[in-house]
Amino acid sequence: MRPISRVMIAIAALALLVLLFVPIWRIDLTAPQYPEGLYMQIWADHFSGDVEKINGLNHYIGMAHIKDDMFAEFTYLPKVIMALSALGLFAALWRRRIFLVGGLVALSLFSLWALWRMWDWGYKYGHELDPRAAIKVEDMAYQPPLIGHKQLLNFDAWSTPDTGGWVLFAVIALLAGVYFLEVRDLRAKLKAKRALASAKP
C-alpha cells in the first residue's frame, strides 16, 4: 500500500469517531402554523431538538411517543462506530489491503444497515398508529421520508444528513478513493508481473 493510502485510511478511521459527538441525521418540519419550523436531530445515542413538541402534535394522529429508550440501537451504535474506527486504524497500521477491503465493506454495510433501520423505524412509526387516535385519515400513513422531502398532512417534512451523516459519506468517499487507487496499483503490479512472465521465454 502507498503511504498516502495509509494516511488517508487513518484519517478516515479517526474521522469516524466524530460521529460520536455530532448529530448524524436531522428531520425538519414546517407547517403554516409553525413558520419557525420544528426539527429533530438523531445522534449516535440520543435524539435532540423539538422532540416533545413533535410528540405533542403527533399524538392527535396516534403516532408513538418518541423516546430515547425506544431504540435499542442507541445502546450499541457508539460501540459499532468505535469498532469500525478501530478496524480502519488496523488497516492503516497493518498495510494489508484485505483490511482496507474489509473496512470498506463493513462501513458500507453499516451505512446500509443504518439506513434500513431508519426506514424500518420510520415505517413502523408512520404506520403503527394508535387505534384510539383522535384524527384518523383514511389510507394515510405518516412515514417520514428517509431522505428528501415529503408532505405529511399539514406538515412539510425534510429528512437530511446532519454533520455526522456528511462525515460518514466523506469517510466512505475517502475510503472508496483509496480503494480505487490501491486497486489500480494492484492491477499495474499484476500486469507488470504478467508482462514479466510472458516476456520470459
Place this chain on the structure above:
Amino acid sequence: MNRSLLYTGTSVALAAGAFLMLNGLPGCKPNTTKSVVTGDAASKVYVKPGTHDEFYNFVSGGFSGQLAVYGLPSGRLFREIPVFSVDPESGYGYSEETKGMLMTSYGFIPWDDSHHPELSQTSGVPDGKWCFINGNNTPRIALVDLGTFRTKSIIEIPNSAGNHSSPFTTGNSEYVVAGTRFSVPMGDDASRDVSIKTYKENFKGNVSFIHPDPETGKMSIAFQIATPGVNFDLSHAGKGPSEGWFFFSCYNTEQAYSLLEVNASQRDKDFIMAVNWKLAEQLAKEGKGKRVPGKHYSNWWNEETHSAETTVYEDVLQLDPKDHPGLLYFMPCPKSPHGCDVDPTGKYIVGSGKLAALIPVFSFEKIQKAIAANDVEGDFAGIPVLKYESVLHGEVKKPGLGPLHTEFDANGNAYTSFFVSSEIVKWNVEKLEVVDRVPTYYSIGHLMVPGGDSKQPWGKYVVAYNKITKDRYLPTGPELTQSAQLYSIEGDKMELLLDFPTTGEPHYAQAIPADLVKPREVKFFKIEENHHPFVAKGEKETKVERRGKEVHVWMTTIRSHFAPDNIEGVKLGDEVYFHVTNLEQDWDVPHGFAIKGAANAELLVMPGETQTLKWIPTRVGVWPMYCTDFCSALHQEMQGYVRVSPANSNVPLEAYTVSVDAEM
C-alpha cells in the same frame, strides 16, 4: 266671503311654493375640515402581511388604566397590557396571584387612569428594557417588562394626589419621578383634617424620586422633595449639559382650591420648577432628609413563583428645600404650562403654556448663570424665583393657540401640539422660527416622535394623539372611538399618512425601533423554573386536597385535556382553589380555564405558568369547566366536571381522569 277665501287660498299656495323653493336651495356650508392626503401615503403605512412594523408604539390607555401596544407605521393594535385595571380576559387582578399587584394602602384598587408611558433609558436613549406608566387617580407608577409585556412592578406614591407629572426618567433610569397634581395636607390625621379653605397654609406639593432596581425591576422611593402648594403637570429630566437636573411644569400658582378654570388662570405666568436631583440624591445619601408618614405599597411580580410579592412601607424620606438652598428654583413660564420638554442637546427647556400665545424656550446655560449671580425676582413660598428674561433663550412668537406638548427630531426641530388651534407646529429650536404647520383632526393633546424626548430621536414620524374624533370614523353612538394620526416628518413639509383608532384615551405615548425590543422576547416560561407553591410539573403531580373548608386542586393543562378533569366530593360552603399549571413548552400555546358560575373571571395561563382561580359553588350539582383559548383541533373536547354535594354529604374527595382503556 268668496273673495276672502280666494285671497286666503292664494296666499297659502304662494307661501307653500316659496317654502318649497327655499327648501330646494342648498345652504352654503363652509367645507374646512376635509384633510388632504397627498401622494402615496398608503404605501408608506402599508406593512405587507407577514412582515413587521418598524416601531413599537406604547400608548397610554387613559381611563382604561392600561397600556396599549401598536405598530408604526401601520397603526395596528397588538396588545392591551393590563396595568392598573383588572382584566377579566387574562385573569389579571382576579387570579389569586395577580391580586397583589393592585394592592395599595387603600386596599385592592381595581382601576386607575394611566397617562404617560416612558421607556427606560441607557445613556439618555430608550433601551427597550422597560416601559413605565403612571396611575393618576390612586397615585402609582408601574413598570412593564418588555420581555414579557407584563406589569412587573407597581409602587404607590404616598403624600400625592393625582400622580400626573410622572413617570419621566433620568438618563440611565436611576430614577423615575412622580409630581403631585393636587397639593394636599400631609402628615398625621390631625394635620390632614383641615378646612379646604386653608389651602395656602396647609396644602403642600411634593415630587418623588423612585428608584427601580436595575436587575429585578423592584421599585422603592429614594426620596421626596416637599414643595409649595401648587399643581404639578408634566416633567422631564435634563440631559447632556443639564444632566443632574429635573424640570417640572406647575400651574395654579394662584393656589386656588375652587373653580380652578377661572381662579387658577389669573396670573400671566406660572412656573417651571428646576430640581437639582444630583444634590437631592447626595443629601438623601448623607441622611439629611427626615422620614415622614407615608404608608405605601410596592408590589412586584415574581416570575419564578408566578405570584405578586408586596412590601409595605410606613414612611418615606423627605427633603425640605427650606433646609437645603440650591435644591429648587422656580422659573416664570407663561401661562399654566403643560409640557415641560428638554431638547436632545439638553441645552434648552421648552415650556408649553396651554393658555399662552407663545412658546418660551429656556436656556440651561442662562439658568446656571442666573443661579450663580442670584439673579432672582423674588421668592414663592420661600423658593427663589429666577428672572424670566435672565433664563430665557427666546420665545416662539404667535405659533398657534393652546400649546400643550413638544417633542424633537434629530435635526434641531421641535414639534409642538396645539389643542385649541388643533395643529402641529414645527419650529427651529435655535432660531425660534416656525417652519411648518399641519392640522390635526381634532384637538390634539400630546404628540410623539419616536425617541423624541431622548438624546437620540429616531424621527421619521410624528404621531398626534387626539382628544376629539367627531366624524372621522364610522359613528358608534354617543361614545366614539379615540384616535391617533401619523404624519411623516422626513421631508420639509409634514405629511398626514394615516388615522388609526385607539383604545381608552391616548394621552402620552412612546415609540422605539422594534429591533431593540424583539430580541428580549420571552416565548414561554420554563416549567423547571416554576417555583409556584401549588405547581404540578406533570400529570403525576396532580391531586386534590381538603384543608378544612378549602379544596385545593393541583391541575394541569396540555393539548387538549385537563388533569384531573373529574372532581367529586366538593361540598356547599367550600372554597375551591384551582391551581392550573400549563405544561406546554412552546410559544403561543396558552390554555384558558373557566368554570360555570365563577364570580371573578377566567384564567389565561401561559406555557410553564401556574395561576389560581378561586371558585365558590352556590348550588348542588355537576358543574362544567372548560378551556377558553382555542388550543388545538381538540380544543372543544378540553373540558371537565366538578360534582358539588350538600354540605353534610359523605362523598369522598377525589379527582380523576379516565382514559378509554379503563372503560373498554
